[in-house]
Amino acid sequence: MCPHSAEKASLSSGQPPSLTVIGNFDGVHTGHRAVLAQGVTLAERSELVPLVLTFHPHPSIVLGKANLPALTALERKLELIARHGSGIEVVVEPFTPELARSSPEEFVQNLLLERLCARKVLVGEDFRFGRGRSGDFETLVQLGQRWGFQAHSAALEKDDKGPISSTRIRNALELGDVAEAERLLGRPHALSAVVARGDGRGRSIGVPTANLIELSEALPPRGVYAVLVDHERTRGSGFVALGAGVANLGVRPTVGAGPSFEVHIFDFSGDLYGARLRVHLVARLRDEQKFASLDQLVGQIERDMAQARRVLAERSPDPQALGAWY
Numbered sequence: 001m002c003p004h005s006a007e008k009a010s011l012s013s014g015q016p017p018s019l020t021v022i023g024n025f026d027g028v029h030t031g032h033r034a035v036l037a038q039g040v041t042l043a044e045r046s047e048l049v050p051l052v053l054t055f056h057p058h059p060s061i062v063l064g065k066a067n068l069p070a071l072t073a074l075e076r077k078l079e080l081i082a083r084h085g086s087g088i089e090v091v092v093e094p095f096t097p098e099l100a101r102s103s104p105e106e107f108v109q110n111l112l113l114e115r116l117c118a119r120k121v122l123v124g125e126d127f128r129f130g131r132g133r134s135g136d137f138e139t140l141v142q143l144g145q146r147w148g149f150q151a152h153s154a155a156l157e158k159d160d161k162g163p164i165s166s167t168r169i170r171n172a173l174e175l176g177d178v179a180e181a182e183r184l185l186g187r188p189h190a191l192s193a194v195v196a197r198g199d200g201r202g203r204s205i206g207v208p209t210a211n212l213i214e215l216s217e218a219l220p221p222r223g224v225y226a227v228l229v230d231h232e233r234t235r236g237s238g239f240v241a242l243g244a245g246v247a248n249l250g251v252r253p254t255v256g257a258g259p260s261f262e263v264h265i266f267d268f269s270g271d272l273y274g275a276r277l278r279v280h281l282v283a284r285l286r287d288e289q290k291f292a293s294l295d296q297l298v299g300q301i302e303r304d305m306a307q308a309r310r311v312l313a314e315r316s317p318d319p320q321a322l323g324a325w326y
Contacts (some may be wrong), residue, residue, distance in 0.1 A: 018051040018089075019043035020118040022127065024166075025054050027071030028080035030186045031157035031164035038085045038154050039122045048119055050088050052081055053111075055095040062095050069218035071185075073192055076278075079238075083320050091116060104135030108143045118149050125153045149151055176221045178281045187318065187326040188228070188280040191217050193261065195272040199250075205298050207305075209248075209262035210272050212279070220281060222250035222288040224307035228315060228325040229265055230278040239278055239324040241317050243268050246301075246308040247279060250288035254297045264301075266309065280325055283311045 021039035025032045036052070042048035056074050060066045072080065078090055093099070095110065102110070107130050112118040121140060140151040156163040164184050172180040173189060181189045191212075198211030227247045230239035245265040252260060256323045263279055285304055291297040318326050 002117065015115070015117040016049050017117050017119040018118045019046060019048040020051045020053050020112060020116050021122045021127075021232050022053045023124060024058060025052070025077055025081060026058065026068075026166045027169055027185055028077055029071075029164055029166065029169060029184050033186060034085070034157045035122065035124060035154040036088075038083065038086045040088065042120060042122060042152065042292050046120055050085060051116060051118075052088060053093060053116065054081075054090065055093050057095060059095050062097060063100060063285070069170065070216060071169055071189065071218055073216050076190070076192065078205065081252045090220040090250050104130030105141050105143065106130075107135070108140070108147065113147060113149070120150045120152060122152045122154060125155055127153070153229065170218055173218050174222045176223060176284045178220060178225065178284050181281070189220075190278050190280045190326065191215050191219070191261070192276065192278050195275045195277060197268075197273060198260070198262070205301075207264050207298070207301055208269075209264045210277065212261045212263060212277065215261060221286065224248050224285045224304050225281050226285055226311040227263060228280040228282060228312065229263060230280070230324040230326075231272070232276040232278075235276070238322065241323060241325045242277070244308070244312040244315070245284070247281075248288065253288065253290035254294070261311060264305070266305070278324070282315065283308075285311075295304065 008213055008251055013317045019039060019042055021036060023032065023035065039052070040050050043296065050318040054077070056069070058068055074092065078092070080091055083089055099107075112121060121144065123137060123140065127137055127140070130139070137151065137153050144151040158164065161168070169181050169189070172178075172184065178189060192215070193212035194208045194214045196213045198209065203209075227245050229242045231242040233240050242314055243265045245263050245268075247261065247262050250259070258306045263277070291300065315325070317324065
């Protein structure tokens with residue numbers, strides 16, 4: 001058990017004293033990144049291990065309040081958090097009905113102190129915790145005074161429209177405003193999926209596509225998008241930039257082929273069946289539409305590809321992404 005007194009350094013639990021940052025961090029958007037950067041700085045100054053406590057699944061889902069589509073799958077969220085420093089440890093706590101029923105005191109004592117050995121705790125200024133969201137930052141301060149840790153709050157990052165939040169990003173995506181989503185995220189919104197065999201229609205008209213299934217992140221409206229595509233090297237080994245392209249999300253009304261998410265990657269001819277791709281939505285080019293003939297469809301696809309090439313021409317991989325686009 002980790003001792004509660006900040007003066008005691010030997011830990012029978014094996015967990016060194018930590019600066020614990022708490023949050024859901026769905027999307028790891030620009031507001032989250034500011035909190036994480038503040039946590040790393042505070043941990044370095046205090047000579048504590050920077051530790052991030054996050055939850056899965058989202059508490060709102062477990063509590064039956066909303067079926068929120070994730071902005072980032074759990075694996076992606078952990079990858080983005082880890083970019084804030086090589087020494088960051090991340091604890092993913094299963095959010096269960098039992099955890100939701102715990103009092104603020106039980107949450108602090110059982111999780112923050114005994115398991116995570118928190119000496120300092122950093123939360124957003126709107127942080128709530130414990131049964132019925134009964135605990136707030138002031139509660140955390142009082143419990144810290146009682147049990148020997150310091151509570152710190154991080155101001156919410158704001159722009160001229162208010163606090164930056166995952167909700168605002170979901171709303172932007174619902175409207176198809178991927179540019180606004182990118183501004184708030186600090187990178188394009190991405191969809192992760194697996195390449196499956198399709199009907200081969202794209203190849204038959206000279207525009208081969210990767211047919212993507214098992215999408216888990218929040219979807220924008222049906223339409224055509226300029227995209228950048230990453231390819232997973234092997235399962236769990238990270239992604240590498242594959243290329244730029246154009247994607248169609250919709251029901252393919254011209255050929256009546258049903259729902260799909262298809263990506264054409266420029267200047268690529270390899271076999272991707274079974275591969276995991278990450279598709280970054282850079283710009284929405286147009287709505288999905290039905291054409292009177294395949295020739296009209298092909299002509300529009302050619303115009304879409306030319307527009308996508310122009311939109312994507314100035315993009316380059318993010319150095320933090322270690323070979324991937326973002």
